[in-house]
Amino acid sequence: MRKLLMTAAAVMLATGAAAEGVKVGMITTLSGGGAGLGIDVRDGFQLALQMAGDSDVELVIADDQQQPDVAVQLADRMIQSDQVDVLTGIIWSNLAMAVVPAAVAQGKIYLSPNAGPSALAGAQCNENYFNVAWQNDNLHEAAGAHANEAGYGSMFILAPNYPAGTDALTGFKRFYEGEITQELYTTVGQTDYASEIAQIRASGADAVFFFLPGGMGISFMKQYADSGVEIPLIGPAFSFSQDILGAVGDAALGVINTSQWSKDLDNPANQAFVENFVEAYGRLPSLYASQGFDTANLLLSAMEKADISDQAAFRAALKEADFDSTRGEFRFGNNNHPIQNIYVREVIMEDGVLTNRIVGTALTDHQDAYAADCPLP
Amino acid sequence: MSAMLLIEQALNGLQLGVMLFLMAAGLTLVFGVMGLINLAHGSLYMVGAFACAVVAAHTGSYLLGLAAALAAAAAAGALVEIVVIRRLYDRDHLDQVLATFALILVFSEGTRYLFGSLPLYLNVPAALSGPVMLPGGIAYPAFRLAIIAIGLAVALGLFWLIARTRLGIRIRAGESDRQMIAALGVDIRRLYTIVFALGAALAGLAGALVGTLQSVEVGMGEPVLILAFVVIVIGGIGSIKGALVGAILVGVTDTMGRFLLPQIFATFMDPSRATGVGSALASMLIYILMAVVLILRPQGLFGARA
Numbered sequence: 001m002r003k004l005l006m007t008a009a010a011v012m013l014a015t016g017a018a019a020e021g022v023k024v025g026m027i028t029t030l031s032g033g034g035a036g037l038g039i040d041v042r043d044g045f046q047l048a049l050q051m052a053g054d055s056d057v058e059l060v061i062a063d064d065q066q067q068p069d070v071a072v073q074l075a076d077r078m079i080q081s082d083q084v085d086v087l088t089g090i091i092w093s094n095l096a097m098a099v100v101p102a103a104v105a106q107g108k109i110y111l112s113p114n115a116g117p118s119a120l121a122g123a124q125c126n127e128n129y130f131n132v133a134w135q136n137d138n139l140h141e142a143a144g145a146h147a148n149e150a151g152y153g154s155m156f157i158l159a160p161n162y163p164a165g166t167d168a169l170t171g172f173k174r175f176y177e178g179e180i181t182q183e184l185y186t187t188v189g190q191t192d193y194a195s196e197i198a199q200i201r202a203s204g205a206d207a208v209f210f211f212l213p214g215g216m217g218i219s220f221m222k223q224y225a226d227s228g229v230e231i232p233l234i235g236p237a238f239s240f241s242q243d244i245l246g247a248v249g250d251a252a253l254g255v256i257n258t259s260q261w262s263k264d265l266d267n268p269a270n271q272a273f274v275e276n277f278v279e280a281y282g283r284l285p286s287l288y289a290s291q292g293f294d295t296a297n298l299l300l301s302a303m304e305k306a307d308i309s310d311q312a313a314f315r316a317a318l319k320e321a322d323f324d325s326t327r328g329e330f331r332f333g334n335n336n337h338p339i340q341n342i343y344v345r346e347v348i349m350e351d352g353v354l355t356n357r358i359v360g361t362a363l364t365d366h367q368d369a370y371a372a373d374c375p376l377p
Numbered sequence: 378m379s380a381m382l383l384i385e386q387a388l389n390g391l392q393l394g395v396m397l398f399l400m401a402a403g404l405t406l407v408f409g410v411m412g413l414i415n416l417a418h419g420s421l422y423m424v425g426a427f428a429c430a431v432v433a434a435h436t437g438s439y440l441l442g443l444a445a446a447l448a449a450a451a452a453a454g455a456l457v458e459i460v461v462i463r464r465l466y467d468r469d470h471l472d473q474v475l476a477t478f479a480l481i482l483v484f485s486e487g488t489r490y491l492f493g494s495l496p497l498y499l500n501v502p503a504a505l506s507g508p509v510m511l512p513g514g515i516a517y518p519a520f521r522l523a524i525i526a527i528g529l530a531v532a533l534g535l536f537w538l539i540a541r542t543r544l545g546i547r548i549r550a551g552e553s554d555r556q557m558i559a560a561l562g563v564d565i566r567r568l569y570t571i572v573f574a575l576g577a578a579l580a581g582l583a584g585a586l587v588g589t590l591q592s593v594e595v596g597m598g599e600p601v602l603i604l605a606f607v608v609i610v611i612g613g614i615g616s617i618k619g620a621l622v623g624a625i626l627v628g629v630t631d632t633m634g635r636f637l638l639p640q641i642f643a644t645f646m647d648p649s650r651a652t653g654v655g656s657a658l659a660s661m662l663i664y665i666l667m668a669v670v671l672i673l674r675p676q677g678l679f680g681a682r683a
Contacts (some may be wrong), residue, residue, distance in 0.1 A: 031486065032596050035494035068417040161656050184639070191591040194389035194521065195636050201516075202382045218496055218592035225592075226501055226518050228508035247496035247592055347594055 021056035022299065022308045025078035027071050027099065028089035030063035034214055034301035036243040037091045037288045038063075039287045041113045041283055044273075044292030045088070051276055052300050060084060064092075071206030075099045079106055085104040085308045086111060088295055091288075093117040093136060093164050104128035109315070113295040113343060114288060116337065118167055122253035122370035125335040130318055132295045134260055135337045135368035136164055137171030139236035142362035143209055144175030147234060149362075150256075154179040156205040156231070160212065161185035168211035168236070176367060181205040186212070194227075201229045213238040218247050232256070236286040237356075240347055242286035245354040253355060254349045260342050260356045261327050263289045269297075269324035284355060297323040329365075335374035339367045381515050386636045387629065391522045394628025395528025399583035400605040401612070401620040402535060409615025410551045410572050413462065414470050416477040418580055418605065419598025420484035421457075425450040425581025426588030426597060427488060430480070430499035439502035443585055450581020451574040458573040462567070464500025489595050496594035500583075524586050531579065532621050539617055548572060573639045604631075607663055613680025618628055622678060627663050634662035 026045065029038035042061060049057055058083050064071040071090065078084045087103050088111040090096045096115035101112050104126045116135040120126070139168060147155055157172055157180060159165035169183060181203045184196060200208055209230055212220050217239030224233065237259030245252055263274050273293050277285040285293075301323035306313035321332050333339045342363045345356040404418050428449035433442030458478060465473045500506075501520045508516040539545040547568055548559040559565040584598065591597070608627050612619025639655030646654065670678065 031489065031494075035489070035595070036496075044494055067381050161653070161660075183652050185652055187635075187656070187660045191587075191597075191600070192389075192393060194392065195632050196517075198382055198385045198389065199636065202379065202637050215496060215592040215597070218594075219590065222592075223518075223590055224498065226506060226508075226520060228516055228518070243495055244592075247498050247594075249498050251500075335524055 016219070021058050022086060022303055023058045023082065023084045024060070024086045024088060024299070025075070025082060025084035026059060026061045026089035027074045027078070027087065027095075028061070029066045029091045030061075032066050034066045034091060036216070037114065037286075038089070040243055040286045040288040040301060041091065041292035041295075044277070044285065044289035044294075045113070045296040047273070047277055047280055047289075048293045048296030048300070049116070050280070051272070056303060057299070058295075061089075064090070064095060066095070068095050071095040072102075075103055079108060080105065084107065086299065087112055088299075090115055094162075095262055096120070100129055100342075101126075104289075107311070108309070109318070111295050111299060111318075115206060115293045116368075117163065118368075118370055121335050121337050121368050122373035123375070125337075125374035125376055127315055127336070127376060130298070130332065130336045131338065132235050132298055133291045133338070133371065134340075134342075136165065137174070138240075138342060138366060138368060139258045140168045140171030140209075140211060141175045141369075142344070142366070143234050144172040145233050146256065146258060146344050146360075146362045147172075147176050147207060149179065149360075150207070150234075151185075152178055152206040154181045154205045155209055156181050156184070156200050156203045157209045158184040158186060158212075159264045160188045160216065162188050164213075166213060172209050172211075176209075178206075184346060186216075190216060190217075193220045193223050196220075197224055197227045197229060200224075201227070202325045205231060207234055209300070211236055211238070213374065214244065218244055218354065221248045221251045221255075233341050234258075237261075237287050237345065240345070240356060241288065242284045242355060243288070245347065245356075249354070253349060255347050256359075257345050257356070258342055258362050259287055259345050259356070260338070260340050261287045262343055262345050262356050264357050265325070265326065265343075267324075267328045270326040272329070273326045293326070294323070294325050294330070297319060298326070319322050333367045333371045334376050335368070335371045336376065337371065339365055342366055381513060384513070385515055386412035388515075388517055388521070388525070390632035392525050393527075393623060393632055394622075394625035395525055395532070396583055396587055397601070397604055397628055398528055398532060398607050398621050398624035399579045399586075401608040401624050402531075402617060403579045404605050405609040405612070405615055405617065405620045406548070406572055406575050408609065410463075410492045410548055411466055411569055414473045414578075414601065415462070415463060416474060417457065417480035417484065418576070420481050420601035421450045421577040421580040422584035422587075422598040422601060423484065423488060423595070424453045425584030426499070426593045427492060427497065428581070429588060430497040431492075433499060434497075439589075442499075443582070446581045446585035447578045451573035451578035453581075454577020458570050458576075462573065463569070466569075469568040472602055474576055476593050487576070492595075494595065496592045499588050499593050501589055519638070520590065525644065526588075527582075527586065531582070532617075535617055538571060544568075544571065604663070607667050609675060609677075611667055613677025616677070616679040618630055619677055621677030626666070629664050630666055631659075635660040638662070650680055 062074045086109045091114045093115040112131040121135045165266045240257040302317035305317035344360040425446035429442035429446040434444035505520045509519045608623040611621025638659045642651035642655040
């Protein structure tokens, strides 16, 4: 916490003097079980500002504790008393749903570094809302496409019983063409998967697709490896991101997962990002860190072209997405959500550290399924 | 659905039950003897898991990790009792809940300060990794069998301690009449510290064992704490026997409910709706069980007091 305050203060000191700058409010999860994600988004964002040597961004950071009501209070405070121009940082879809619609209605620009609920991508899309990560369904759709390609004729699929969990299974089924042996919803926050694993063992499916973010995924992976069940696993990158691989351990080795980013993506922006991140924080970046980094660079690119006081011009500059993304090709669709490649990764051991490498491309120039419902041009 | 799958699920329920017992035993002892509601019990569970992960990582020995978990949780428990809890015995339950809730925050953020927000690595020791073949061709993880064995052994040990030893006599005496046992010259403050440390050590052991299967991270204790409270309410507050029966009842009900309910609904509904309804109902099942027990026996299954 003290370190956090000091970094925040340092950034503010370094940037506070600017007169014509952009004031950014970052609401993210820095305490509780989901803190690893928020910390990576924050660190990635701050790294981009440092690397750009930019002094026109004033950053206000606050911890939402993964509570929707806290996030709403913070957003009110940032909009009314801090008078920020841009909001960003939210990790969880339920918090985004609580904050984003009200913030954009008050004329603030929101840049999402992580959450991409379907409700904000379709008919209720907004010209002030930009998603720099993905629409929630995307990585799951890619997993479905990969399952077809891998020739899996039957799948056992499971996810927690909450909106992002149902979105995950919907996304997977949208692309998967084979037979679903069994569809299972677990409890949110569940950490014992003995019962589910017994059912997977008995199902005789060709492969298992699971979406279990954070600690849920760690528990599932360890127990799955220990159960001796040999059915292969596929998942979105959230259960194999750099922040939790160390805790999963060797159980994750060789597992296939889908992601829009990987540390071995071969482009100069990504190489510089990975190198500088390791140097600054002493650990490998996760996909969340890359999303925070891209979000900051998108903002900086728009600031070069337009002034925040001319919001229409600033929006147009954001929509051009004229920055070097760590993902390589990156552009926005009509609903301000990314059109991008989604890759297939494999968990490997590299220099004694578990990490991912790209083994293929699941979907090229992929756009979400809700864009057509969005009235934006 | 085969009989093998059913037996495997029953074992899973039993394993969850004995794990809950380790948590609930400490909670029910502390409430029974001191009349204290301790929300920070889940934090002691977390302390055990972190101690085990750190020591096992440094020494490479899982057994040393387990010993460290017991010692660290007991020490943390004794310290907390002497510094904070001791001042709360005469206060009403609301003060106790507030103070021990504050302890949760202190423990969580303190742990985060020391170890960071990323989960720690702790895995099953090589000797117990992988499945073993049970009679009837059931492959079951060896470590889960070990948890069942350890839990049942601890239960036996506790019954022996309470029924046969001098400490046990004092604990039972403390439960029935606090003033009288103090008047008889028993150092009640020391007794309280010992009981609290004992409960903490059991929570720490549960944390280390479960952390091995699941993930060692800040905030891991609170979800288990809620289940442990359900267990002691069902079993009867203050009763070790109640804690054991309640824990196994909750463990088996929860596991079997999550497994069977979606399948039962699937016989007369379309599969995806059955999954949704079944899962939702299954997560409520133990609370429904608790409500039924409270209606029929307000003092719990083995509770002496209402």
